[in-house]
Amino acid sequence: MQRKTLSAAGGAAALLAIGGGLLLARSSRPHGAADDAPGRTARRSRFGDYAVVGKTVTIMKPSRDELFAFWRDFTNLPAFMDNLDMVELLGDDRSRWTIRAPGGGTVSVETRIAEEKPGRIIAWRSVEGSDIDTEGRVRFSDAPGGGTEVELVIAYIPPFGRAGQAVAKLLQREPAIQARRDLRRFRMLMETGEIATSERRLETEEKA
Amino acid sequence: MRALCYHGKQDVRVDTVPDPEIVNPRDAIIQITSTAICGSDLHLYDGVIPAVAPGDVLGHEFMGRVVETGPHSTLRKGQRVVVPFVIACGACYFCGKQQFSACDNSNPVDKQEMSETLYGSPMAGLFGYSHLTGGYAGGQAEYVRVPFSDVGPVVIEDDGLDDDKVLFLSDILPTGWMAAENAEIESGDVVAVWGAGPVGLFAAQSALIMGAARVIVIDHYPHRLALAKGLGAEIVNFRETDVREALLEMSGGRGPDAVIDAVGMEAHGFSVDNMLDIAKQKVGIGADRASALKQAILAVRKGGRLSIPGVYGGMTDKFPLGALMEKGITLRTGQTHVQKYTNKLLAMIAEGKIDTTFLISHRLPLEAAAEGYANFKNHQDDYTKIVLKPGMES
Ligand SMILES: NC(=O)c1ccc[n+]([C@@H]2O[C@H](COP(=O)([O-])OP(=O)(O)OC[C@H]3O[C@@H](n4cnc5c(N)ncnc54)[C@H](O)[C@@H]3O)[C@@H](O)[C@H]2O)c1
Ligand SMILES: [Zn+2]
Numbered sequence A: 001m002q003r004k005t006l007s008a009a010g011g012a013a014a015l016l017a018i019g020g021g022l023l024l025a026r027s028s029r030p031h032g033a034a035d036d037a038p039g040r041t042a043r044r045s046r047f048g049d050y051a052v053v054g055k056t057v058t059i060m061k062p063s064r065d066e067l068f069a070f071w072r073d074f075t076n077l078p079a080f081m082d083n084l085d086m087v088e089l090l091g092d093d094r095s096r097w098t099i100r101a102p103g104g105g106t107v108s109v110e111t112r113i114a115e116e117k118p119g120r121i122i123a124w125r126s127v128e129g130s131d132i133d134t135e136g137r138v139r140f141s142d143a144p145g146g147g148t149e150v151e152l153v154i155a156y157i158p159p160f161g162r163a164g165q166a167v168a169k170l171l172q173r174e175p176a177i178q179a180r181r182d183l184r185r186f187r188m189l190m191e192t193g194e195i196a197t198s199e200r201r202l203e204t205e206e207k208a
Numbered sequence B: 001m002r003a004l005c006y007h008g009k010q011d012v013r014v015d016t017v018p019d020p021e022i023v024n025p026r027d028a029i030i031q032i033t034s035t036a037i038c039g040s041d042l043h044l045y046d047g048v049i050p051a052v053a054p055g056d057v058l059g060h061e062f063m064g065r066v067v068e069t070g071p072h073s074t075l076r077k078g079q080r081v082v083v084p085f086v087i088a089c090g091a092c093y094f095c096g097k098q099q100f101s102a103c104d105n106s107n108p109v110d111k112q113e114m115s116e117t118l119y120g121s122p123m124a125g126l127f128g129y130s131h132l133t134g135g136y137a138g139g140q141a142e143y144v145r146v147p148f149s150d151v152g153p154v155v156i157e158d159d160g161l162d163d164d165k166v167l168f169l170s171d172i173l174p175t176g177w178m179a180a181e182n183a184e185i186e187s188g189d190v191v192a193v194w195g196a197g198p199v200g201l202f203a204a205q206s207a208l209i210m211g212a213a214r215v216i217v218i219d220h221y222p223h224r225l226a227l228a229k230g231l232g233a234e235i236v237n238f239r240e241t242d243v244r245e246a247l248l249e250m251s252g253g254r255g256p257d258a259v260i261d262a263v264g265m266e267a268h269g270f271s272v273d274n275m276l277d278i279a280k281q282k283v284g285i286g287a288d289r290a291s292a293l294k295q296a297i298l299a300v301r302k303g304g305r306l307s308i309p310g311v312y313g314g315m316t317d318k319f320p321l322g323a324l325m326e327k328g329i330t331l332r333t334g335q336t337h338v339q340k341y342t343n344k345l346l347a348m349i350a351e352g353k354i355d356t357t358f359l360i361s362h363r364l365p366l367e368a369a370a371e372g373y374a375n376f377k378n379h380q381d382d383y384t385k386i387v388l389k390p391g392m393e394s
């Protein structure tokens, strides 16, 4: 698969070329910033071949460091990320993510940590040869009104090739909605210790 | 168990459905001893609130005994509790501000999107009140699952306080109180309340407790108006009296200092506007009927306060925005932050400062719930408040 780095594709001035990642830039916009809004909220948000989605939530507890630590253990992610079936740690900052595709199949992505600032930033990138060319970053910062702002940004190249239809379909499942839902579930789990459901019974819960 | 289920517009039935279970660690299961039908339930019954599905268990005003607890519940089996209709986590940004009805964590993530599209922000979870607010099964049933049972439910230690005295802590008593609080009542105020239903009556009672000099309640049902009079309010029957003229005259020509819309989206009345809105609601255009609200905005004095406890679900036509702006009216509204008021109001009930039982006109077994809905809808004057008792012989 042809890999173009985001920074090569974007052409914006503020990019930090860490791990080839545009996401690591503070306020990345496709073309010179017209305002202070995050680049991904632009009406046209494409960075070269990459589609970028991102969402922010504010989480009141626990502390920023504890939120960071929970996220940094990637095996915790499937607890609140709906599409994520399993994460295996492979050592050496690498992990294998098994992602559920619609229709029952799964897709596997091997990632490595592209950047880590304790208590603040975790960024990951798919390694060469993964089914999906993707990059993600979560940033934790103190919210002005208390609590922690957690910002999740994901970039990906809509894939072709061997992963085929399933992946394409998976990515059409509105990654922006997925990111928002995942973040909200993360907030629920952190603030309340559980994820809200209106199911009346356990079995139906598991079926759903 | 038996439970009152929605089947369609003005079609509710008591069906047998599976018992609820503990699903999340902070849950408790309550066996219902008393559960009321609310004016808000009539909005569901009439099909003017979106996203109600056949089979949904209704009911958001209930109390009972704890029969099961999840590992993180702080309740104990056997405790008597009144449950707020608002489901709130107690830990999010909004709960931290005591804005419990704005809780971020009680509406399941996938259900938040409907209200987010409609209102710009996702709503909190409520019991038995459509899938916009979570699709939680309600309490017009034998049992109910109560999430976050360590935050909401009020434990009633004193068995001498029977259900009829404390049941309304679940909704309408705090709703009336918050309506008056939102109207920022000061001593000497003239306050007008539209609607002599449970919410309006409790709002009037609260306004008087807060020191209003005159409280004027507007409705067209003589019996309901008589209840208002019994509380110490003055009354205006809108079928017999020109409301705006009367309110002006009863407030020294200035208009009331504060006005409260305790009617909501299904206002009665024969103004051209309202008839048009009724027609639109019937054909499903989704316009809220807001004739009481419009009247309140015109009646209030310049610089006055407008409080809206009445429920609205969508859009309304011909809203007097100019009057709102030009007169400099302060507007406050919202679903009630029930958890903020329960302890205070429970203490006032225990001290005998607030009576709630005057409201109850009928006590029925759960099996008679469908008939209760029809009567509450069609004979509002006699049926001021129905309390269903699942344990009662039918
Ligand atoms: N904000 C909240 O959290 C909250 C909680 C509970 C109820 N509510 C809402 O409060 C409203 C009242 O509830 P309720 O249980 O008292 O309902 P209800 O239906 O028993 O009473 C409404 C009363 O308003 C009267 N009315 C209708 N049109 C009128 C008009 N144009 N002028 C004056 N009076 C008029 C009716 O005759 C009736 O007596 C409903 O909209 C309900 O959904 C809100
Ligand atoms: Zn109610």
Ligand SMILES: [Zn+2]
Residues within 6 Å of the ligand: B088, B089, B090, B091, B092, B093, B094, B095, B102, B103, B104, B105, B106
């Ligand atoms: Zn909350």
